Amino acid sequence: MLDRLGASPTAFGVIMGxxxxxxxxxxxxxxxxxxxxxxGPTIIVGFAISPLAQVPLLCAGPGLRWQIVLAVTLAGQLFWAVAAGTSQRSLRQAVCDPAFQGRMQSASTTLTAGIRPLAAATAGGLVLLLDVRATLAVGALLQVVPVILLLASPIRSLHKIPARAAMPPAREEATS
Structure with missing residues (x-):
């Protein structure tokens, strides 16, 4: 935004805010x-908005009008991302045995945060091969994959968080 679209640091800060x-x-x-x-639909909409929100960024040019479009788009994208993320975590916590809650959250955080350096390095390599807009387009297209997977899954018809199945309490292993 700063280099390609000529946004000032202040405009960039306002857009992010x-x-x-x-x-x-x-x-x-x-x-x-x-x-x-x-x-389920909340989670799917949250994932579906993200690639759609990339379109204005791919089309944007310099100027206040585009900065307003990008700010509104980012607000909408983050609105749905946070609503979907909250719903996703609530669903996982509701169906996960309490004895495994920490492990479940740790595994989820490790997977989502752990992939970021690889994604950043891949994006950096693509920028060298292609350009910034083409790399953003590839990223937007890749964001469609989880939407397709979610639409093909039973989550699409999940309207309420199911009650956790009655499970016997976790047994502690005998220590010797």
Whole structure:
């Protein structure tokens, strides 16, 4: 945005701040959204908005008009990302045995955060081979994959968080 679109550091900060406000709104409204459209659809919409939100960035040019479009788009993207993330974590916690909650959250965090350096290195390599916009387009197309997987899964029809199946309490292994 700074180099290619000529946004000032202040404009960039305002765009990011507006985006952050969208994320806060998504956190505050996540329960209401999931109650209205269902937990599964909330998760799917959150994943589906992300690649769509890349389109204005791919088309953007310099100027205030584009900066406004990008700020509104980022706010919408982060709104749905946070609402979907909140719904996703709530669903995982509801169906996971309490004895495994920490492991489940650790595994999820490790997978999502652990892939970021590889993704950043791959994006950097693609920028060298292609250019910034082409790399962003590849990233947007790759973001469609989870949407397709979610649409093909039973989550698409999940409207309420299911109650955890009654399970016997976790047994501690005998130590010798």
């Amino acid at each position: 507006i985006g952050g406000a969208g994320g806060v709104a998504g956190a505050l409204l996540a329960l209401r959204i999931a109650a209205r459209i269902g937990i």
